[in-house]
Amino acid sequence: MRTHQYRDIICDTCTCRHLSADDIFEEVRKMEPKIGRATVYRNIECMAEQWLLRRFPGINGKTYYECNDATHAHLVDEKTGIFCDFPMENIAVKGIPEWYKVSEIRIQITRDI
Numbered sequence: 001m002r003t004h005q006y007r008d009i010i011c012d013t014c015t016c017r018h019l020s021a022d023d024i025f026e027e028v029r030k031m032e033p034k035i036g037r038a039t040v041y042r043n044i045e046c047m048a049e050q051w052l053l054r055r056f057p058g059i060n061g062k063t064y065y066e067c068n069d070a071t072h073a074h075l076v077d078e079k080t081g082i083f084c085d086f087p088m089e090n091i092a093v094k095g096i097p098e099w100y101k102v103s104e105i106r107i108q109i110t111r112d113i
């Protein structure tokens with residue numbers, strides 16, 4: 001598999017952005033016009049399995065990807081489909097029994113106006 005060949009391009013494409021596989025394919029194709037959709041998708045999935053890309057559910061059931069592996073929440077504008085990172089320090093989670101340890105929290109805050 002030629003994952004290593006495209007890994008840097010895909011990571012550069014996703015840096016500070018939240019993109020669907022189709023978005024990533026369109027961006028990578030600008031730099032590698034002959035690349036096939038299946039190759040990009042295969043690389044994306046391989047990178048997600050290796051935790052080089054983080055997968056998360058977007059709007060309308062679409063899966064999105066990003067390179068930011070720090071724990072954070074997303075602010076989502078449903079009209080534009082734009083995601084913004086939101087620091088977890090700004091979110092208070094209350095009522096968790098003390099014998100539980102928070103290992104991961106996924107929060108998406110949707111703007112609907």
Ligand SMILES: [Zn+2]
Binds near residue numbers: 083
């Ligand atoms: Zn994010």
